[in-house]
Amino acid sequence: MTPMVEWLKAAVLEVQEYVRLQGAVVRATFSRPFYYRDIVEQFDRIGLGTLTVVVLTGFFTGAVLALQSGITLDQFGARPFVGRLVSATMVKNLGPVLTGLMLAGRVGSGIAAELGSMAVTDQINALRALGTDPIRKLVVPRVLAGFFMAPVLTVIANAVGIFGGWIIAVLQLRVASSVYWTSVVDGLYLQDAWMGLIKPFLLGFVVTTIGCHEGLRTRGGTQGVGRATTSAVVTASVAVIAVDFFTTRLLITLLY
Amino acid sequence: MPQASHVSVSETPSGATAPQAPVLALEHVSLAFDGKQVLRDVSFALLPGHTKVVLGASGSGKSTILKLVLGLLRPDAGRIFVNGERTDTMGEHDLMRVRGDLGMVFQEGALFDSLSVAENVGYRLDTEMRLPASEVRERVDEVLGFVGLRDFLDRMPSELSGGQRRRVAIARAMATKPGILLYDEATTGLDPITAITVDREMVKLRDLEQVSSVIVTHQLRDAFYVATHEAVRDGAEVRVVPADAAKADEAEFIMLREGVIAFEGNAAELRAATDPYIRTFLS
Known part of the structure; x- marks a missing residue:
């Protein structure tokens, strides 16, 4: 077989394994046994653990957005509309995508490294030998935490981003505070809020399932763990951008 | 029921003798990974309270046997029975129940960090039961007192020495009082004194708790120690002493060579083997 065919075969098998994992996660989510302690622990680790990085990213993104767009809007004498631009951009797209990317970098890599280490030291096999299904014990809690915490983190990133934009608008662009906030509200429609809320659910699911998939199939000792971690971050980051595009396309058709 | 290749006899209450059913049996099991044959037509049976020592060079398929018994891998051909139940065709849910009577001591312990x-x-007692x-x-x-x-x-696992980790792994495997214990290179990499400590735990479990054992190793000294010693209670004290001939016969050796059983017999027969490969392995 040519290397190209080999590569394609490996890629198809990889996708098949990933889809099988997703199916197993869905089945395990709705059937017993549940590991409540692990679920709570993962909500804490993925939710609270990612909060700082998401807040910082959201703040600076909102601020730089106001700074850059202020210059462009000036050319049309539209500086007072800076709030509208910041809010619409943050809520509809940047908030979910940046939160997804931060999750990919922090959570996706962490999951892949942790599960990868467990896989190469036989701890996953030990779990199965002790009567525990690793999907239920390790994967489901992480996926649930990613699925439900990503929207919460996104809303926080959006709020902090709009706040960052307000600081720049008031201090640097000399836009009146009331004008900025009125513009923020005017720039948002209900459909935008739906779009900004639906996307993070999918992004959280994708990032955590990719991290788990890469971690569980880790082979080859510590080098393998390194490869799995890198692969998880790269794959999850690309997936975040791709899923964002396709979801946006679909939601525009459905909502607008 | 599996067709055991080895059947022993035991006294029934009426005084008559009856064959003992094996607690574990592999029948003509074969397995290949990526086109490479790992096991070929492997058959053996383990009787209650007995020990099966699986010897072989690295990569000969020893550890694969334990993973097959646990249901972590499935054979390409052949049948596997645990406590009379065929497990090679079982789903993961049913396997969880079967694993309830199996304890496994992994290489390096595989303790949860x-x-x-x-x-x-x-x-298992807390999370699963x-x-x-x-x-x-x-x-x-x-x-933990037993080991x-x-x-x-x-203590956390990172604070333990290699020998202590193996002993904790043995304690974890025996916590639910399984009838069968599987040891995967439990003494590899340990110094001789610590290895003997682990060997003694295996002997005590077999003789005092009546646990059947499969010991995978390439450490001949440890294999012969477990096969030729027995644990006896002396009042409150437990002593490990050289076993008599009948007891030593309960430990059977299997030697794997490139996935095929090259030898099967007791310690004395293994020592007397004339096959050049076995002689090289024993030397």
């Missing part, structure tokens, strides 16, 4: 010694040992905390604590104390590590309850 994030849990303390007590949590590792009591994992949901026993009351006091009951779990009592059993954890008991098994001489009662003072290590709150």
Whole structure:
């Protein structure tokens, strides 16, 4: 077989394994046994653990957005509309995508490294030998935490981003505070809020399932763990951008 | 029921003799990975309270046998029976039940890094069997006492030496009182004194708790030690002493060579083997 065919075969098998994992996660989510302690622990680790990085990213993104767009809007004498631009951009797209990317970098890599280490030291096999299904014990809690915490983190990133934009608008662009906030509200429609809320659910699911998939199939000792971690971050980051595009396309058709 | 290749006899209450059913049996099991044959037509049976020592060079398929028994891998051909139940065709859900009577000591211990010694040992009792905390604590104390590590309850695995990790792994495997224990290179990489300590735990479990064992190793000294010693109670004390001939016969050796059984017999027969490969292995 040519290397190209080999590569394609490996890629198809990889996708098949990933889809099988997703199916197993869905089945395990709705059937017993549940590991409540692990679920709570993962909500804490993925939710609270990612909060700082998401807040910082959201703040600076909102601020730089106001700074850059202020210059462009000036050319049309539209500086007072800076709030509208910041809010619409943050809520509809940047908030979910940046939160997804931060999750990919922090959570996706962490999951892949942790599960990868467990896989190469036989701890996953030990779990199965002790009567525990690793999907239920390790994967489901992480996926649930990613699925439900990503929207919460996104809303926080959006709020902090709009706040960052307000600081720049008031201090640097000399836009009146009331004008900025009125513009923020005017720039948002209900459909935008739906779009900004639906996307993070999918992004959280994708990032955590990719991290788990890469971690569980880790082979080859510590080098393998390194490869799995890198692969998880790269794959999850690309997936975040791709899923964002396709979801946006679909939601525009459905909502607008 | 499996067609055991080895059947022993035991006394029935009426005084008559009856064959003992094997607790574990592999029948004509074969397995290949990526086109490479790992096991070919492997058959053996393990009787209750007996020991099966699987010897072989690295990569000969020894550890694969244990993973097949646990259902972590499935054979390409052949049948596997655990306590009379065919497991090679079972789903994961049913396998979880079968694993309830199997304990496994992995290479390097495979202790959970994030849990303390007590949590590792009591994992199944607490997380899977949901026993009351006091009951779990009592059993954890008991098994850690058995392996001489009662003072290590709150230590983390990273704070233990290699030998202590293996002993904790043995304690974890025996915590639910399984009928069959599988040891995967339990003494590899340990110094001789620590290895003997682990060997003694295996002998004590087999003779005092009536656990059937499959010991995978390439450490001949440890294999012969377990096969030729027995544990006896002397009042409150437990002593490990050289076994008599009948007891030593209960330990059978299998030698794997490139996935095929090259030898099967007891310790004396292994020592007397004339096959050049076995002689090289023993030398």
